[in-house]
Amino acid sequence: MSSRDKILGAVKENQPDFRELPPLPDSPVGGTEQLSAKFVSVLEAIGGTAYIVSGFDRIASILREQHHDALRIVSGCPELAFLAETAAHYDDPHTLENIDLAVLRSHFGVAENGACWITEDCMIERALPFIAQHLALIIRKKDIVANMHEAYERIAAAEAAGTAYGFATFIAGPSKTADIEQSLVLGAHGPRSMTVFLLDEEMSDAGFY
Amino acid sequence: MKENTKDHAALAGEFNKDEPRVDWHDKTLWWIREKRDKAAHGVPEWELLRETASGIKENVLSRLHEYLLQFEEQATRNGIKVHWAADAKEHNEIVLSILRQQKVNQMVKSKSMLTEECHLNEYLKEQGIEVVDTDLGERVVQLAGEPPSHIVLPCIHKKKEEIGEIFHQHLGTPAGNADPQFLTEAARQHLREKFLTRRVALTGVNFAVAETGEFVVCTNEGNADMGAHLADVHIACMGIEKLIPQRRHLGVFLRLLTRSATGQPITTYSSHFKKPRPRQEMHIVLVDNGRSVHLGRKDFRSSLKCIRCAACFNTCPVYRRSGGHSYHTAVAGPIGSILAPNLDMKKYADLPFASTLCGSCSNVCPVKIDIHEQLYKWRQVIVQAGNAPIAKKAAMQTMTWVLSNPAVYHTAGKAGRWFMANVPFAVNNSLNPWYKQRDMPEVPGKSFGEWYKKNKK
Numbered sequence: 001m002s003s004r005d006k007i008l009g010a011v012k013e014n015q016p017d018f019r020e021l022p023p024l025p026d027s028p029v030g031g032t033e034q035l036s037a038k039f040v041s042v043l044e045a046i047g048g049t050a051y052i053v054s055g056f057d058r059i060a061s062i063l064r065e066q067h068h069d070a071l072r073i074v075s076g077c078p079e080l081a082f083l084a085e086t087a088a089h090y091d092d093p094h095t096l097e098n099i100d101l102a103v104l105r106s107h108f109g110v111a112e113n114g115a116c117w118i119t120e121d122c123m124i125e126r127a128l129p130f131i132a133q134h135l136a137l138i139i140r141k142k143d144i145v146a147n148m149h150e151a152y153e154r155i156a157a158a159e160a161a162g163t164a165y166g167f168a169t170f171i172a173g174p175s176k177t178a179d180i181e182q183s184l185v186l187g188a189h190g191p192r193s194m195t196v197f198l199l200d201e202e203m204s205d206a207g208f209y
Numbered sequence: 210m211k212e213n214t215k216d217h218a219a220l221a222g223e224f225n226k227d228e229p230r231v232d233w234h235d236k237t238l239w240w241i242r243e244k245r246d247k248a249a250h251g252v253p254e255w256e257l258l259r260e261t262a263s264g265i266k267e268n269v270l271s272r273l274h275e276y277l278l279q280f281e282e283q284a285t286r287n288g289i290k291v292h293w294a295a296d297a298k299e300h301n302e303i304v305l306s307i308l309r310q311q312k313v314n315q316m317v318k319s320k321s322m323l324t325e326e327c328h329l330n331e332y333l334k335e336q337g338i339e340v341v342d343t344d345l346g347e348r349v350v351q352l353a354g355e356p357p358s359h360i361v362l363p364c365i366h367k368k369k370e371e372i373g374e375i376f377h378q379h380l381g382t383p384a385g386n387a388d389p390q391f392l393t394e395a396a397r398q399h400l401r402e403k404f405l406t407r408r409v410a411l412t413g414v415n416f417a418v419a420e421t422g423e424f425v426v427c428t429n430e431g432n433a434d435m436g437a438h439l440a441d442v443h444i445a446c447m448g449i450e451k452l453i454p455q456r457r458h459l460g461v462f463l464r465l466l467t468r469s470a471t472g473q474p475i476t477t478y479s480s481h482f483k484k485p486r487p488r489q490e491m492h493i494v495l496v497d498n499g500r501s502v503h504l505g506r507k508d509f510r511s512s513l514k515c516i517r518c519a520a521c522f523n524t525c526p527v528y529r530r531s532g533g534h535s536y537h538t539a540v541a542g543p544i545g546s547i548l549a550p551n552l553d554m555k556k557y558a559d560l561p562f563a564s565t566l567c568g569s570c571s572n573v574c575p576v577k578i579d580i581h582e583q584l585y586k587w588r589q590v591i592v593q594a595g596n597a598p599i600a601k602k603a604a605m606q607t608m609t610w611v612l613s614n615p616a617v618y619h620t621a622g623k624a625g626r627w628f629m630a631n632v633p634f635a636v637n638n639s640l641n642p643w644y645k646q647r648d649m650p651e652v653p654g655k656s657f658g659e660w661y662k663k664n665k666k
Contacts, residue, residue: 004293007449007497012274014505019271021454022264024461025254042474093439094405112252112464113474126486127438130431130478148460148475156457166287166484170463172475175431179346179362181369182237183389188345189397189404190431190478 024149035111035144036198043114046173047186048194052141054203056080059138063103066195067134070100076124077103077138093127102132102191106171107158108143109196110151115172116196117151119165126167130175135191137171141198216559216598218642221531234366235529241362242523244472245573251474252464262461263577266514269452270504276419276452277495283422284493287484292494297327300496304329304411304444305336307492311442313408317400319426319433320344321413322360322517323446323496325539340411341403343432345396352379358533360540361470361519366532400432410436414447415516416462417493420455423483424493427466427476434480442490445482449495450513462516465575469518503551508586512547514576521570521580527563536560543570547583550591558596561587622656 001009040050053059056079064083067073074096075084080103090096104123106116116137120126129135145151151170159165175190186192215223225231249255269276281291294300300323308316316333318324318340330340330351342351346363350356352375357363364372373387382395412433417424424445426433437443453462467473485491504510522528522542533541538549538557546560561584570580591597597605611617628635630652637644 002293003295003299003497006295007293007495007501008274008277010497010501011277011449011504014501015273016271016504016507016510019264019267021268022261024457025257025261046473046477097401097405110475115475115479120486125438127435130434130438148464149457152457152460164483165481166486167480167482169434169478169480170475172477172479175429175477177345177393177430178471179344179349179364180372180389180392181367182240182362182365183369185390185393187397188393188430188432189343189400189435 026149032142032144035146036141038111039109039114039144040198042111043109043173043194043196046114047176047184048114048173048196050196050198052198052200052203054200059103059136059197059199062195062197063101063136067101070134072099073101073103074099074124074128074132075103076105076122087124090125093125093131096125096128096131099128099132101134101136102128103136103138104129106137106139106196108145108151108154109139109198110146110148110170111144112147113172115151115170117155117168117170119163119168121163121165123167129169129171130190132191134193134195135171135174136195136197138197138199141200144198215537217531217535217537217563218559220535220537221527221563224532224535225530230368231530231532233368234532237365238523238529241471242520242573245469245520245523246472248468248472248474252468258461258465259575259577262465262516262575263514265453265458265461266576267511269450269454270510270513272454273449273452273504276454277449279419280417280422280452281495283420285422287422289422289485289491289493292492294494294496294498296498297496300324300327300446300494300498301329301332303494304446305333305338307442307444308333308338308409311409315339315341315407316409316411317341317343317403317407317436317440318411319413319428319436320347320363321411321446322539323413323448324411325356326498327496329446341400341407343400343403343430343436344428345393345430345432348396348400349375352376356534356539358541359519359522360517360542361522366534401435404432404435404439407436408440409442409444410440411444411446412437414445414451414493415466416459417447417452418454418456418459419452421483423456423481424451425459425463425479425481427463427479429473429477431478434478437480437482438486441488442492443482443485444492444494446494446496449497449500450515466516466518469520469573469575499552503548506551509547509551509583511578512544512551512580512583514578515544515548516576518575520573520575524569524573526565526567526569531563536563543580543584544578547580547587550587554591554594555596558591559598561585561591562601619656619658622658626652626654626656 073084106118109116174186174194175188177188178184292303349364358366369387376382377384414424415427528542549557564584568581
């Protein structure tokens, strides 16, 4: 008998009587302003930075200021073609090794934990959000959900609309470790910083410069 | 790793020789426990979440057979190759066969307690395969030639000066530099080269979804992703109990996992692997290694609900003061003490006794495992099976005799008080384990019985 059949047989034999699945907790409702404010404060608490911006001009000027010494910037946003490579894909992910900054779209953020959901179609290459020295994500300000239950409802809705992923991830802040005596260090293996731009197209930039 | 023959008490005794280190270890872990409390209290529906997570896992155990079949079907449809391993040996052989097929003798590996349980690294080393652990804490203990002492914080027992010395020896950092920022940067450079040159990456699995055939890997460092996305082959190893029914259930577990583990609201990366990327191979090894037997043990099966957050470690007064290595098993702490006897009751007969039964572990467990009750139940099973240490058995038999004879009990109490007051060295010596790292208590003049007789009027 194969190990598969042996394991399945033993599991079937030993599993307890059927137990019903419990219902999931209800998702709380929150207004956009409340949710984005919470998102920003949680993201900052976990080492990220957030900006509420009116458009790509503003994003570009902040990035230029923050990363003035970046030699190689890659972006999935055609709006940023004037400052970044915007190739649709790379044959070999190893060639991404020397990227200083990756600027990518993310579908939505989660207010309770500062996490941003990004599927591989927004990553150019799966390795990119991890291998870049710095990461910036762009989310529409209205696309902040309250918690993880709502997050998975969004993910299910996107899939029902025909956009399935092969790989996707929640990213919450810069790569970090506290393995050495619990001292928090940002930039373990992945990006040393994470910036999230919350895009509010109705906002005026007056007063921001 | 050397096979050790010492029990928890003896190994804890070694750890306890360095008192300042014990205090530091204790405080550090308690600080993490406090961070956990703060994070949990920030979620008003926390208790409902625990209840829900527990309920989902109860359902998983009751339908594990169906979920395994469903997962296999979905994962296969997604282009993942699914393997089944009955035990540690078969698991290790499967991993080796994939490496041989690729004709490689090097691999990067992110944190996987299952591979620790199976002693994969040692096995592969014997076969001439070099494994590089890429989690910083795991890399530290790997270079030190030790197993992890904590499932979430593998080198929590090490001082930064010791880590500085290990890095000086192995990575060539300047002697005497123990700055965590500097050492982390050195590890980043050292491991980046490994990520870029290894063609096979192995990761653990935090959750696998039966409905969709995907699996989720959570890290703060990003090492699982760096390995998997740069390698031609990704091998993910999981115990069969890691399944959850539907993707939406991840919402419950991801809210609980890291808050319980470190007090963070979520890990930096919660990566959902569903299909290999073009020209990449993805393998999943489903490992039993005693779990299907454990599932049949009514009193103990609920420990299979564990999501490996280590909250029970951080809160445990025994773990904090005895260190992870004293448990001589891959998963230490209270949960390890109820999982290990299932694998080998004789070898791990000491572990259910490494507890005060205070119940703190059960109170922080995000999936509501009755850990301290199971510790207590394992004690009964172990003693009945004749696996209790001889000294303990003798002491218990004496105790039974004393407690069932009132006259003997009173005489023994009086004698004890007289000895402690007049010849304390007779009890406070190295032959009596109760006086290790403990001070003599004040001796009362009379017993409660005597006091009561005198004062009852």
